[in-house]
Amino acid sequence: MRKHTSTFAAVLAFGVAAAALVGCSAPADESDGTITLVVGDRPSADRPEDRKYFDERIAAFEDANPGITIDASEAVWDAATFQALVAGGTQPDVMSVPFTEPQGLIARGQAADITAALEAEGLLDVLNPELLALASDASGNVFAVPTSGYSFGLVYNRAIFEQAGLDPDAPPTTWTELREVAQTITEATGVPGFGQMASSNTGGWSFTGETYSWGGSVENADGSEATFDDEPARQMLQLLHDMRFVDGTLPENALYDQGAIHQDFAAGRIGMILGAPDAYWNVVRNLAFPAEDFGVGGMPQGDGGPHGTLSGGTAQIVNPNTTEAERAAAIKWIEFLYLERFVNEEVAVADARASSEADSVTGLPGLPVVSQESYERYFEWIADYINVPTENFAPYLQAAQEVPIIAEPVSNAQEVYATLDSLIQAVLTDPNADIDALLAQAAQQVQSRLG
Secondary structure, three states: OOOOOOOHHHHHOOOOHHHHHOOOOOOOOOOOOOEEEEEOOOOOOOOHHHHHHHHHHHHHHHHHOOOEEEEEOOOOOOOOOHHHHHHOOOOOOEEEEEOOOHHHHHHHOOOOOOHHHHHHOOOOOOEOHHHHHHOEOOOOOEOOEEEEEEEOEEEEEHHHHHHOOOOOOOOOOEHHHHHHHHHHHHHHHOOOOEEOOOOOOHHHHHHHHHHHHOOOOOEOOOOOOEOOOOHHHHHHHHHHHHHHHHHOOOOOOOOOOHHHHHHHHHOOOOOEEEEOOOHHHHHHHHOOOOHHHEEEEEOOEOOOOOOOEEEEEEEEEEOOOOOHHHHHHHHHHHHHHHHHHHHOHHHHHHHHHHHHHOOOOOOOOOOOOEOHHHHHHHHHHOHHHOOOOHHHHHHHHHHHOOOOEEEOOOOOHHHHHHHHHHHHHHHHHOOOOOHHHHHHHHHHHHHHHHO
C-alpha cells in the first residue's frame, strides 16, 4: 500500500541531467548483436510528463548500452490480470511487482533466477540484504530486485512534543511508552496524543503492522491460514481500546483513512500517527506542515521486543523465459533506471542538483533498498543539495538497524485489510467491545477470503 503520490520522475531520479553522465557498458550479448527487452510500467498517455521522462531514460540507456534496445510496454502489475499475461506469453521481460508477490511468483516459477546476473553486475553486495531476503528462495537464490521500500514508523509533531515538555529527539520506542507520551501530550496541550487509521483498507494495513510489532502475524507464510486470533493482536486491540475510552488520548474520529489523518496531523490536531518517512511528501509539501516540526521514529514495539515492523514497496522481476544474456541486460536496465544514483557519484550529484534546483524533496531518508554502507555513502555524495531536515529522521534510521522488517501478507492483502477495517472500527467505537469475539469473527472472515 502506497502512502503518497509523486511523479514517476521524482520516484526514480528527479531529473534527466544524470543520464548523460552514465558511462557506456558493453552490450549484453556481443555475439548475437542487439538484444531487445520488453519493459513494463511505461506511464500511460494521460500522464504526459511521466511518460516523457520514462522515454528519455530509455533513450539515455540505449545510448549508454548500444547492444540493448528497449521496447516499452504499459503493462503494469495487477493481480487480476497477471496470470493472463503469463498464459498469453505477453509478460514483459522486466516489470514492477509489490513486495507481497515475489514469494508466490517464485513458488509458481513465474520469475527468473537472477542471482548470477546480479553478481556479475556487482549488485549483490550493494542491495539491502533484508529486502533482498524478501525476494529470495530458501536457498538464497534471488528472483527480484527491490527498488523502493518503506517500513512503518512513528510520525510525530516535534513542536507538540516540546509544548508537552517532551524531548523531540527521543520519541517512544515501545507501546507502553507511547501510551504514556500520548497521555502527556493530551494533558499538556489538549490535543489527542495518537491517531489510528481505520478505513479505506488503512485500518487493516495499520493493524497488520501493529500486530507484527507485538510478535504476531496476520497470515501464515504461504497465505493459507489466518493467524491473528491470538495474544499479540489481542494486546494491540486492548491498547487501542483503552487509549480511546480510558485515557481519552485518541480522537473521536474512528473512520480515519490516510488522507484524513494526514490532514488532521498537519493541522496540529494529532500528536503522533503511524507512517514512514515518505509521509513527508504529503504532510509537508502538500499540506504545508512546517518541515522543522516533522519527526519520525521507529515503529513502537510490544513487550519483549524488538519483534518487527511492516514493510512494503516495489521490486522488479524478470520473465523466466528470458535467456542468460537477456537477464544480464535486464539487470543493467534495472540498475540504470532505479539504482544508478546509489553506485555512481556523478549520477547521484547530478540527480540531487536537478531535484534541488526544481525545489523538489531532495535527500529524504527512508528504508534503503541498498546496503547501509552504500546508503550512507550516497548521502555523503549529495550532502550539498539535501533540503530536508535529515536530523529529524535519526530515530527512525536507528530503529531501522534494530527492528526486523516483515513483508505484507502474501495472500489477498487488500481484501484482508478491508476486512480488518471493521475490526478496528468496532474497537474504537464501542466502549464495551468484546475483543475476543471480534477477533474470532474477523479471523473467520479473513480465512474465508484466503480460502
